[in-house]
Amino acid sequence: MKKWIWTIVAVVIIAVIGGVTFTSHHITQKAYTAAMTTGRQAVSKENYSIAESAFQDALRHRTNDQQAQGHLTQTQNFVSAQSAMSDHEFSTAKSDYTKVKNAKSGSSMLRNRAKTALKLLKTVQLKAETFQDVYDQALTQNQGQSYEASNATLDRIFKDAAAKQSYYTNIYNHAVDLRSANNKAIKHGGDGTSDPSSSTPNSASSSADSSSANASSDSSSSSRTTGLTNSEKQAAKNYKGSNEFTVKKSQTEINGKAITAAQIASARKTLSAINVPAGSFSDQDIRTGLIAANKAGISFKAYAQKTYK
Template sequence: MKRWIWAVLIFLVAGVVGGYSVAHYHEDQLQYSRNVVNGQTAIEQSNYAAAENYFSRALTKKKYDPVANDLFEQTKKFVRAESEFKSHEFTSARIDYQGVDKYKKGSKTLKERAKDKIALIDKIKKNVKKFNKQLEEAKKMNAAWNFYGSNATIDSLLSSAEFKKNYYETLYDQAVILQRFNNAGIVADQSAFSDDTTPDNGGGSSSNQPSIAPRYRGPGPATAPSTPDKKASSSSSSKKSSESSSKAKDESSTSDSKQESSSKDSSSKSDASSK
C-alpha cells in the first residue's frame, strides 16, 4: 500500500515538473519568435536600434540560435556602415556594407539596402574625381589671373544639383571661396586699369600717392620722347643777340653825346679867356 502511494506521488511530481518545463519551453519559443518577427519589422521601418534590441532579446531565449545571431550581427554592421556613410567615411562604409551581404540567415532587406548604398558610394567617388578635376582647372586659371575663365568653371559647378549635395560639401566650400577670390581679382584689375588710363588733369601726380602697377595695361598711343624745338631755340637766340646789339648801340650813342658836350664846354671856356 505504501509503495503504491509513493509511486503515485512520484508520478504526480514528475508530471508537474515536466509540465512546467514544457510550458516554459513553449513560452521561451514563443517569446523568441515574437522578438525575431518584431526585429524584422523594425528593420522594414528603418528602426535599426529597436531591431538590435529585439534580436538581442531573442538570443536570451535561444542563446546560440543562428538566425537570431546572424540578424543581430548583420544589423550592427549595417548601423555602423550607416554611421560611417553619414560621416563621409565612404571607404570604410563600403567595406561594412559589403559585409552585410555575408550573413546567410540575415535580413534580405538589409542586403538590398547595403547593395544600394555601395552603388551610391561608387557614384559619389566618381563624381568627386570629376568635380575635383574641374576645381583644379579653376585654381590654375586663377593663378594665371584668368579670373573670368576661372569663374566660368566654378559657375558650372555651382549650378549642378549633384554638386550641391552634402557629399561634396568640402569641394563646394572650396569653390565658393575661389569664386570670391576671382571676384576680388576682377574688381582690382578694373580699378587698376581705370587709374592707369585716366587723363592727368592735375598737372602731374603727387609724390605722396603710391604708384599702382596694374595687371593689365590696355593698348594706347605710344608717347614719343620730347625734343627741343630748333626754330624756337634759333629765334630765341636771335632775339637775344638783337637785344644785346641794340643795347650796345645805345651805350655808344650816349658816350658820344657826353664827349661832344665836354668838347663844347672846353671851347667856350677858351674863348672867354682870350677876350
C-alpha cells in the same frame, strides 16, 4: 504498499518537473518568436533602433542563436553604413554595405537595400572624384593668378545640378570660397594681382614669401647666383639638374607671374597626400611640375599622379 506510494510520488514529481520545463520552454520560445517578429517588422519600416533592440531581446531568450545574431549584426552594419554615408566617409560606407549584402544569415530586405545603396555609392564616389579634380585644377589656376580661368573651371561644378546634393557639401563650399577669392583678386587687381587682404583657400602665404618669390623672379638667370659664395656659385654651375640658379626666368613663372613659395608648399602637400616623397623634389622641380600641369590644363594632383607614380 509503501513501495507503490513512493512510485506514485516519483511519477507525480517527474510530471510536475516536466510540465514546468515544458511551460518554461514554451514561454521562452514564444518570447523569442515575438522578438524576432518585432525586429523584422521594424526593419521593414526602417526603424533600425527598434530592430536592434528586438534582436538583442531575442538573444536574451535564446543565447547564441545564429539567426538572431545574424539579424542583429546585419542591422548594425547597415546603420553604420548609413551613418558613414551621411558623414561622407564613403570607403567605410562601402565596406559596411558590402558586409550587409554578403551576410549569410539575416534579412533579405536589408541585403537588397545594401545592393541599391552600393550602386548609389559608386555613382557618388565617381562624381566626388570628378568635382575634386575640377577644384584642384581651379586652385592651381588661382595659384598661378589666372583668376578668370579658375572661375571658368569652377563653373563645371556650379553648373552641375548634383553638386548641391549633401554628398558634395564640402567640395562645393570649397569651390564657393575659391570663386570668392578669385572675384576679390579680379576686383582689386584686374590684371591678375591678388587682393592683399585675402588669402587663397587651402593655401597660406606671407608677405615675406611673396616678396622673396617676386624678387627671385625679377632677376635674370645670369644674376641668380648673386650673393652666393664662390663655392656655392661653383656648385650651382656644376649642378646637372634644375634649380632656381640654373633656369631661365620663364621657367619660374605661370602666365607671366612668379610661382610663389606658397604654391610650392601647397604642391608638396599634394605630393605627400598621394604618397609621393615630396622631399625628393627641389623647389624648381616643383615649379616645373606646376608649369606643366597648367599647360596641360589639369590640376597638379592629376599631373603628379600621371607623371610621378
